[in-house]
Amino acid sequence: MSEPLAFRLRVLDEVTSTNDEVKRALEAGEPEGLAVSARRQTGGYGRQGRTWASPEGGLYLSLLLRPSVDAALLPTLSLVTALAVRRAVAGLLPAEAAESVLVKWPNDLVVPAAARPPELLDAAAGRGTRSRGDAGDSRTEVRFASAIPTISGTTDGLADLLRQPASSSSHLRREGALCERPDQPAVAQPVFRKLCGISLEAHAGGVCVGIGVNVEPPDAVDAAAVGGKNVPVYLPELGFEGNVDDVAAAVLHAFAPLYRAWLAEGFAPLAGEYAAHASLTGRSVRMVNRAGEPVAEGTVASVDAFGRLVLRASDGSRVPVASGEAHLV
Known part of the structure; x- marks a missing residue:
């Protein structure tokens, strides 16, 4: 039987990293279901600890989870998260643009460069990518109801991992990024434009999932400070007409049933959907x-x-x- 879980979304103005906020909450024993987003990050990071500037306009979101699953299954949560974000984004875009959004193993969303008009490619080539998000003073707290099962006990495989001391954080991100060959300039001849990045960390008896989505492009001043080796795509370039809060709500709504299915049956039942949208x-x-x-x-x-x-x-x-x-x- 599953019990409803209300995502407790805390929207903050500026933080070092929303991941840091969630990891402190894990240390404090906060239950599963906390989601933290921030308008800006000063020290956001993604997989392998790579850091970027995170100016206002992007979605920087971190989730606090306490899954009771075998340790071998845990890394696939990044793939499940990518599917959730893809479902969310696809539901906010025109049908043709939605089909162009692909999952890139293990934890990114991309759009083929050829799927975008040339003038948009030229405009994007001069921008950097944002960080995936992490999280000041809490401005609002919103609850999104969803059904996620409560599994009693801890499966043997994850017991040691989730018993790590609060000071220890295990990076479970599947280390993977599509890179072009060194002799192929990443900006001049990109194969994909990056839309979203995801990170996954085990910490203090739980898991912190970090999600960063390129929603609105930064202004000229902020764009100069944004780093990253990928060329980004922003949602308005794909026909999106909403705002960051709309994307956050859609991601939480899409994540809940996929997380429930993953807890119950693992990644196998979701592999077909992943393959259908694999880049x-x-x-x-x-x-x-x-x-x-x-x-x-x-x-x-x-x-x-x-x-x-x-x-x-x-x-x-x-x-x-x-x-x-x-x-x-």
């Missing part, structure tokens, strides 16, 4: 580790039930990859 399928990639060393190469065949990127090697064998960066070759 890397059919592309030739070289996977590298954090040190930049090659670990696998092949054509992306699928994402399996365990959330691994499956490559088809030159000899026809299938190679599952759990983490790494995918470079187009």
